[in-house]
Structure formats: C-alpha cells, structure tokens
Amino acid sequence: MERTEKILAGNVRAVSTLIRNLEDRNPGAKAAISNIYPHTGRAHVVGFTGSPGAGKSTLIDTMIAVYRQRGKTVGALLVDPTSPFTGGAVLGDRVRMQRHAGDPGVFVRSLASRGALGGLSKAVGNAIHLLDAMGKDIIIVETIGAGQQGVDIINHAHTVVVVQIPGLGDEIQILKAGILEIADIFMINKADRDGGGKLYQELMNMLNMVAKYPGGWRPPIIMADNNNDREAFMKSVEKLTDAVDAHYQNLISKDVLDERLLRHVMIELDETLESAILDPIISELMKSGELDRFVDKILHREMDPNTIAEEIAGRYLKGYDRDRISQ
C-alpha cells in the first residue's frame, strides 16, 4: 500500500513515522502532507492550554474516555516546546495516557521541536492534518499557555479550553489581557485546592466586562470536581465535553467558523511561505560561509540587521519593485 493510503486507512505506524519526519523537518514529509490534504477538514480540533502542571493531560485523558463512550474517535497531540537549547523535558511525563494505548479509536503522540529552533507551529498544523486524514473525529492538542513558546493554539484549534487553577497567587493566569481572545471555555481545575470560588468570581468579573462576544458565545466557566473522586471528576469532564461540542455547534450555526478557518489558513500559508522562501536562502548563505560573516558584522556593529536583510532580499527579489510591494 502507498503511504497516503496507509494514512487514510488509519495505519498507526505510517502516521507515527510521518510525525517523526515532520518534527525532524524531513523534506519528504511535505509531499506526504500534500497528498493527504484533500482528505482533511473534517475533524473538530480542540486546544487545551494553561500553566505547566495545571492538569491538562489529566483532563485530556479523561475527555478521551468521554468521547470514546460517545462513539467518537480521538487523536491527541501533546506539544512540548522544549528546544534543545533550553534543555530538559519541562512538561513532565506523558505516560498518563497509556490506558488508551490498546484502543484503535485513539491515537496519542507528543510532538517536540527536535534539533531546530522554530517550525514547531508548522509541525503541529501538519500533524493535525494527519490525524484528521486518518479519520479521527476529535483532535485534542495540548500546549502550555505561555504564548511566546511558539505554538499559539488559537491558530490551530476550533475550540480552545483554557485550564486555570487556584492558588497561584495572581489568580488569573496566562497573559491576563489576551486570555479573552483565546478562551472559548474556561475550566477551573484542581478542585481540591482552596481558592476555586475566588478564581471563578474573578473570571466572571472579567467576562462581565466584555460588551459583545463573536457569534454571541460567552465562554462558560466549568468547575472540575475533585480528581480523587473518579466518578465526580468524570462527570465534570462530561460537562466540559458538552461545552466543547456546544461551542462547535455555535461556530457552525453562527457562521463564525469560516472566520476561524480563514485565520488558520492565512497563518498556515504565511508560515509555509516564509519557510519556502527563507529555508533555501539561509541554507545557501550558511554553505557559502556568508551567514557567519554577516553575523560577525552585526556583532561588531559594522552593519545593522536591516541593511543586511535588505541586501540579501535585494539579491533574491531582483525582478520586484519592493517599495511598491511593501506599500
């Protein structure tokens, strides 16, 4: 069987290999994505974000079980932005989701940026396409909520769940100002900790200040039950799952889905175009040793980055009137 057919048939090995190739930025992976692309666009992509250790993986693990009970197939991607430059696996263990390992309706992978800075967002986008093509109904993506770490979940997900926990001092976490732009649903987790009520009130106050929500969707705030009481916890994750489904229905019925999809496509095109243009240029400059010389000049304040960028762009964009284009 051809690789594309294997992926469309849900072959786990073919998908895993391709995900690894995407992480490694193996050029052959691009062709595979082109082949499967016409078969994508079906899945509902749900993003989970929140501080490290907020309990995202635990919630996702339970949500997978809820969706399986409801007859849906699920793919999950756990995104680890740790680069080899910052070192260490800051996001802890991924073993928690092992219980789904024998279930063919579930596919879980972690995704890291291996060997190169940047590019993780593109790898996440492509991995989502893959799980979509392999036929998963729901794709859950976990990222930590620090924005700057490279993957803005809003650029990939239809529905974003922001997980908050009490007791971190400054109650509302993750970029206070930006939080409303990304959250479709708030989950207050770790019910066994003090301060859940206060956090709920703060979030309510913040939501009350918003004059108008796109599509009329006001993000609900869901309280998790105590994680030690498996049954109660499961019930609260069922509520969360209902909210996730309701949000998707709202996107569809209020015509706001197109807006999100347009945003996803624009960003993906932007990232892809950037690397299609830059990667060969950078690699040529590296090979010729010129990149080192330019860097040296900047370090010694002999030239500034703008002038050098202009000079390089000038060589490759000869046919274009760049002043006119940039206006």
Ligand SMILES: Nc1nc2c(ncn2[C@@H]2O[C@H](COP(=O)(O)OP(=O)(O)OP(=O)(O)O)[C@@H](O)[C@H]2O)c(=O)[nH]1
């Ligand atoms: N007290 C308490 N601990 C919890 C709860 N849920 C999860 N934990 C614990 O919190 C730790 C982090 O949980 P994870 O589910 O890995 O959290 P995460 O947000 O995925 O963490 P990272 O991926 O490392 O950012 C683990 O030791 C969990 O057992 C909860 O409701 N209450």
Ligand SMILES: [Mg+2]
């Ligand atoms: Mg996690």
